[in-house]
Amino acid sequence: MWSVSYFDVASTAPLHPVARQALTAALDEGWADPARLYRSGRQARMLLDAARETVAEVLGARADEISFTSSGTQAVQLGMLGALKGNRRRGGRLLHSAVEHSSVLHTAEQHLAEGGEVAVVPVDRLGRVDPAGYDPDERTALAVLQTANHEVGTLQPVAEVAERCREAGVPLLVDAAQSAGRLPVPGGWSLLTASAHKWGGPAGVGVLAVRKGVRYASPLPADERERGRVPGYVNVPAIVAAAASLRAVRAEAEQENARLHALVERIRTEVPRLVPEVEVVGDPARRLPHLVTFSCLYVDGEVLLTELDRAGFAVSSGSSCTSSTLTPSHVLAAMGVLTEGNVRVSLPHGTAEADVARFLDVLPGLVAGVRAPLGLDLPVAAVRQTLVIDALGKLCPLPVIELAKRIGEVAPGGTVAVLADDEAARFDIPAWCGMRAQEYLGEAPATDYGRDRGSAYLVKRVS
Amino acid sequence: MWSVSYFDVASTAPLHPVARQALTAALDEGWADPARLYRSGRQARMLLDAARETVAEVLGARADEISFTSSGTQAVQLGMLGALKGNRRRGGRLLHSAVEHSSVLHTAEQHLAEGGEVAVVPVDRLGRVDPAGYDPDERTALAVLQTANHEVGTLQPVAEVAERCREAGVPLLVDAAQSAGRLPVPGGWSLLTASAHKWGGPAGVGVLAVRKGVRYASPLPADERERGRVPGYVNVPAIVAAAASLRAVRAEAEQENARLHALVERIRTEVPRLVPEVEVVGDPARRLPHLVTFSCLYVDGEVLLTELDRAGFAVSSGSSCTSSTLTPSHVLAAMGVLTEGNVRVSLPHGTAEADVARFLDVLPGLVAGVRAPLGLDLPVAAVRQTLVIDALGKLCPLPVIELAKRIGEVAPGGTVAVLADDEAARFDIPAWCGMRAQEYLGEAPATDYGRDRGSAYLVKRVS
CATH class of the missing domain: 3.90.1150.10 (Aspartate Aminotransferase, domain 1)
Incomplete structure (x- = not known):
């Protein structure tokens, strides 16, 4: 694996250990075609059914409302196009926020290009929609809102928007791609979409849930798989792994x-x-x-x-x-x-x-x-925020001398951790802080800093 | 794994060992988003590019003609709908054989329901189309033909049909799902589709190849992945495994x-x-x-x-x-x-x-x-075709007596294998055959029949 710090889980999460284990097992036990009637086919079908139950339970849906897609984008596209087609007698109006995922925006563009109408709900400076901005009317076939924004993390007022849609009898598609597994899914959705590789599942699995009673007409050619909503061979091993990791991350x-x-x-x-x-x-x-x-x-x-x-x-x-x-x-x-x-x-x-x-x-x-x-004349930023001084093996007053020499390297408000194993440091360092008007924060085990002995004496630079 | 004999590889093939190995490695090295610019993203991109080169080479395409889909069915749907849309100025006529995969038939049904025209080319009693049955004309936007039938195995005259399409300037989609990896892909295609789990790759990977210069307009909302042809997050680990197994099965x-x-x-x-x-x-x-x-x-x-x-x-x-x-x-x-x-x-x-x-x-x-x-009065079928008589540990003439008593249990033309470790059997059994006008076929090691000692003396029932 990489020695880097991976801070881009909103793009894709590393495979959860539980997902990897489940994938390996399901490659052995769930590799056959779940539509087949022989033993290995029935076994694959059982694993698929169990995965569907798990995902339904975590997302607050019924198992027969869940279809597995090949990605979150496919879930969004099929969900939007299927709901627009199923509700086209209401009219061709589509409502979505200005900060939805590109898959929503691109589907809306196609809807517009094919003669549909699109209304975009603005957001405030924090990236949040005003629920009142959603004005579902009798011509509106579908409203779309994310649970949380994928770029800035702002949570959206899904419950309020869902209530407005419910009153108007307009289906609401909730895109839970960024929150599924992390946060409870808000109720009130008519369609729900999510993506397994965002929660530590494998790539190749998305979720489209369609509430019982919501009008839906598949935009793609007929296919008997996944309740007729997602054409193509069902990827049982990946779905099993996706469900296992969803349960695991939700529990943690x-x-x-x-x-x-x-x-x-x-x-x-x-x-x-x-x-x-x-x-x-x-x-x-x-x-x-x-x-x-x-x-x-x-x-x-x-x-x-x-x-x-x-x-x-x-x-x-x-x-x-x-x-x-x-x-x-x-x-x-x-x-x-x-x-x-x-x-x-x-x-x-x-x-x-x-x-x-x-x-x-x-x-x-x-x-x-x-x-x-x-060549800009910008304010000077503090150099660093934290400093670790390794004085293990050094006898007092050496740890205190190091501290005095180097505390200027951190910004005011920053912290210095002095690692020392001379017992005298426990008294000398707080005392020095008192004399020099710095703040002594306390003592921590040096194991917190990857050392096998000694203590860390934490000092906040005040002046 | 199963103790059964799995004879349904046309539905899905067990994962090839090379595919499993590649998948495991790619889960470690190709898990990041290939659209990202940091190191793990670039690594995923490199693996994806290499997989694309491999698949292109084996299928006789250029790497930039290959898009990875999530299934063979998705490849067929996108290929057909994209070619029909890209060539709609020619007209709305679609040509396909009567024995195509259901994904072709269902896409044709949708085309028909949306006002298109569909002409179905019949097959003979062997399941083979007459190339002359394909009559691409100036209104025809697309012709579709499989390389081999998925239910009866009949190979189709792709080259002849491709030539007729070429002369008429009509694109031909060749569905190679049942033959890719097993047989060379015939040339002359404009679009080519295949499915990795049929050749021992993992589920979740299909291939759509579109020849340079072939008119194609994506039927789905815009997306920048896979040359704009397949929306959604790219499943790099599965694609890497699919390419590795394609190369392996082609070599074997x-x-x-x-x-x-x-x-x-x-x-x-x-x-x-x-x-x-x-x-x-x-x-x-x-x-x-x-x-x-x-x-x-x-x-x-x-x-x-x-x-x-x-x-x-x-x-x-x-x-x-x-x-x-x-x-x-x-x-x-x-x-x-x-x-x-x-x-x-x-x-x-x-x-x-x-x-x-x-x-x-x-x-x-x-x-x-x-x-x-x-209660039907059917002709009596031969009871069985092969019989194994275990006479290990029995001294002659017991093996020959068993053979004489039981050879009637196999059909004429059938084979009896007498397992024996008495050396005399080597002479007695051929001799008996000569006397009784049965055919002595020869000797094989009893290990062929799962025994650890002795020989198998093979006798064909002639009379």
Whole structure:
């Protein structure tokens, strides 16, 4: 695997260990055609049925409402086109927010090109729609809203919009690609879409759920697989793995969300302090736990990404699904925020605090380096936020002398961890802090810093 | 894995060991988003590019003509709809044979329902189209022909049809799902479709090749992936595995085809001798090496399949992609042959001769058992075709006595294998054959019959 810190889970998540295990098992036990009547076919069918039950349970649907697609994009396309076709007697009006995934926008473009009508609901500066912006009427065949934005992490008011749609009798497609597995799926959807590789499942599996009673007419040629909604041979092993990982990540979610939320909060707080002329975008409170985006003025996002890649960080920039075309993000444009120099950090499950600290450590210098050729007169950013001084094996007063010499290397508010195993440090370091008006934060085991002995004495630079 | 003999490779092939190995490696090295610019993304892109080169080379295409779909059915649907849309200025006429895969027929039905015109080219009793039946004219937007039929194995005259299409300037979509990897792809196609799980690749990968210069307009909403032809996240690990197995099976094909051809020939010859009122269908000469279908009069195919399943054989019946709906096969109907009681045997790579022998051994009794309740007065079929007499540990003349007592249990022309470790058998058994006008075929190691000592003396029942 890579020695880099992978901070782009919103593009694709590394395969969850449970998914890999389930995939390997299902390649042995579920490889046959589930439509066949012989033993291996029946076995594949049983595994498929069990996976459908699992996914239905986690997403709050009935098993017979779930069809497996080959991607989240296919789920969105089939869901939108099928609902528009099934409800075309209502009229040809389609409602969606300005910050939906490109698969929604492209399907809307095709609907428009074929004579349909499209109304785009704007968002505020935080990327959030006003529920009142959704005005489903008697001509509206479908409304679409994401649970959470894929570029800035803002959570959308799905329940309120669902209520407005319900009152108007208009079906609502909820795109849960970024939140499924992480957060409970809001109720009130008529159609629900998701993508397994975002939650640690394998590529090749999307989910399209269609509530009982919702009018749906397949836009593609007939096929008997997946309730007639998704043509083609069913990928049982991948579906089994997708279901297993969905159950696993959902079980871990509450604890892991809290941890990642704190790490993202740290990035949201620190980046504007460490980097001049930067804007953190998206809703600071109603947000995905693991995702944050900031934009650096005067910076070419692709260049900064290349620098971060060299420094060992895999992050995204620009519109998440069109970065290879280098077009500006339609999401950031709709929010009215900077569309240049943006960096999306999305943390996978299990992200280590030390990796986030290292990211905050290297980012200011990299941004400054990218900006340097421009000759701008920008405020000077603090050099670094954290410093670890290894004084293991050194006797007092050497640890205190090191601390005094180097505390200036961190920004005010930053932290120095002095690793020492001389017992005297436990008294000398707090005492030095008192004398020099620095804040002593306490003691932690040096194992937190990867050492097998000694303690870490944490000092916050105040002055 | 299963202890059964899996004879349904035309539905799906067991994962080739090379594919499994490649999949495992690519889950580690190609899991990231190939559209991303960081290192793991670039690595995934490189693996994807290499897989595309491999598939292009084996299928006789350029790499930039290949798009990966999520199934063979999706490849057919996109290929047909995209070519019809791209060539609609010619007119709305679609030409296809009567024995195409259901994905072709269903796409044609949709084309018809949307105001298009469809002309169906008939086949002869062997399931083969007459090239002259293809009459591409100035209104024809697309012609479709399979390389080989998926139900009866008949090879189609693709080159001749391609030449007629070329002369008329009409694009030809060639569906190579049943032959790709096994046989060279015939030239002359404008669009080519295939499915990886038929050649031992994983589920979830199809191939759509569109020749340079062929008019194509995507029928689905825009997406930048796969040359704009296949929307959705690209399943790199599965594609890498598909390419690896395609290369592997192609390298083994000549040798394995010859072996499987002989096994199928044996089934084609023996089944009508062993089972009364049976018809072997499909072209006896121009055929896939590994596939044979026969129909048993007065027999419910599903019941016979259940019996075969119990006896340890996984085979198909009826239209290969609609067996779960129990509708009669459109292929057999178009050929004008029996559509009831049909059994499709399609042998995977590595099928053991002993498994085919066992199949021929049990089939007559199972068919007779299914027919018994009907009280029909059918010709008596030979009871069995092979018999193994275990005389290990018995001293002569006991082995010869057993042979004389039991040779009547096999049909004339059938074979008895006498397993014996008394050296005298080597002389006595040929001698007995000479005296009783039976044919002595020779000696084989008893290990061929799963024993660890002794020899097998093979006797053909002549009288």
